[in-house]
Amino acid sequence: MTGVIGAGAFGTALAVSLALGGRKVVLWARDAEAVARMNDTRENPRLPGVTLPESLVVTDDIGSLSGDFPLLLAVPMQKLRDAIRAHAAVLDNRPLVACCKGIELSTGLGPSEVIAEELPAATPALLTGPSFAADIARGLPTALTLACAHGPCAEELQQALSAPNLRLYRTEDVTGAETGGAMKNVIAIACGAAIGAGYGESARAAVMTRGYAEMVRLAVSRGAHENTLAGLSGFGDLALTCTSEQSRNYRFGRAIGEGQSFDPSVTVEGAATAHAVQEASRKRGVDMPITEVVVALIDGKVDMETALGMLLSRPLKEE
Numbered sequence: 001m002t003g004v005i006g007a008g009a010f011g012t013a014l015a016v017s018l019a020l021g022g023r024k025v026v027l028w029a030r031d032a033e034a035v036a037r038m039n040d041t042r043e044n045p046r047l048p049g050v051t052l053p054e055s056l057v058v059t060d061d062i063g064s065l066s067g068d069f070p071l072l073l074a075v076p077m078q079k080l081r082d083a084i085r086a087h088a089a090v091l092d093n094r095p096l097v098a099c100c101k102g103i104e105l106s107t108g109l110g111p112s113e114v115i116a117e118e119l120p121a122a123t124p125a126l127l128t129g130p131s132f133a134a135d136i137a138r139g140l141p142t143a144l145t146l147a148c149a150h151g152p153c154a155e156e157l158q159q160a161l162s163a164p165n166l167r168l169y170r171t172e173d174v175t176g177a178e179t180g181g182a183m184k185n186v187i188a189i190a191c192g193a194a195i196g197a198g199y200g201e202s203a204r205a206a207v208m209t210r211g212y213a214e215m216v217r218l219a220v221s222r223g224a225h226e227n228t229l230a231g232l233s234g235f236g237d238l239a240l241t242c243t244s245e246q247s248r249n250y251r252f253g254r255a256i257g258e259g260q261s262f263d264p265s266v267t268v269e270g271a272a273t274a275h276a277v278q279e280a281s282r283k284r285g286v287d288m289p290i291t292e293v294v295v296a297l298i299d300g301k302v303d304m305e306t307a308l309g310m311l312l313s314r315p316l317k318e319e
């Protein structure tokens, strides 16, 4: 059995995919009315056009997640700690797989570190990599990274969370996997802004590549293995998010580049994470010029022309 906490786009897509793969899945949401609607219509408005399989149990009863089976935590990064605290009794002492991508603004911690801090007896893991919820829910093929520092648990989770359209690779480098997932959103905002401002595809490729260098620098400074960033959780997700109109982070950046507003109700993980990364990288003395520019753009401190100048006027250096 698998439990999923958070019935947003990603939690629901994973639940659908695992249920269609023949697993027993319980999807928990905090909003009783939303749960009633989903049970009535067998649809989730966050995933239009996707029918929830009859075998998928949707509930607002947190007690139905009691047990020692793995729980997927599919809530936004900045809400992860609240969600854990609210249900600590049910979540403690079992595998908890964070499905969020980001760094906590108030602490500079990644998802597995937040879990470890709140519930030291739980086994923190991470599910990350290039995958749009809509693609997963439609049964399209996807490959993801399952990260868990505890080797045997990593293998068990890899088996338990694979599905016909979800191919999971595993790593014990949780820090590398979570840094890649957090940073790709920041760089996707920069790429969206470059395209939105009309700077062209070559500029986007430059931002992606130099953004990858920032991702690696930050990850290594946090204790990750450089190679992890070349995998699905780093390069893979960067490639997807920086080039797809499906990405909310990319579209948010494009709106900045075009001088347009963006719907504040949409989950854009890279916005808070850019601020968290800026603070962490300054403390560690890690040079992250694209992240600095993204923060300045989000905060409205610079316009696109100034932002471009900030990057192009840097001293010339070896690659």
Ligand SMILES: NC(=O)C1=CN([C@@H]2O[C@H](COP(=O)(O)OP(=O)(O)OC[C@H]3O[C@@H](n4cnc5c(N)ncnc54)[C@H](O)[C@@H]3O)[C@@H](O)[C@H]2O)C=CC1
Binding pocket: 005, 006, 007, 008, 009, 010, 011, 030, 046, 074, 075, 076, 077, 079, 082, 083, 099, 100, 101, 102, 131, 132, 133, 134, 266, 267, 269
């Ligand atoms: N949507 C996608 O394609 C993908 C999303 N992700 C990651 O998944 C995470 C969640 O994103 P989405 O599902 O897309 O967001 P979403 O905006 O569709 O849904 C977020 C859900 O979390 C719930 N929630 C918020 N705070 C909560 C709390 N304290 N307790 C319980 N539930 C709470 C909300 O009610 C909402 O249903 C993000 O970190 C995102 O980066 C990862 C891969 C793909």
Ligand SMILES: O=C(CO)COP(=O)(O)O
Binding pocket: 101, 129, 130, 131, 132, 185, 188, 237, 240, 241, 246, 247, 248, 249, 250, 267, 268, 269
């Ligand atoms: O993480 C994702 C794809 O791997 C989803 O990206 P967005 O949050 O930018 O939509």
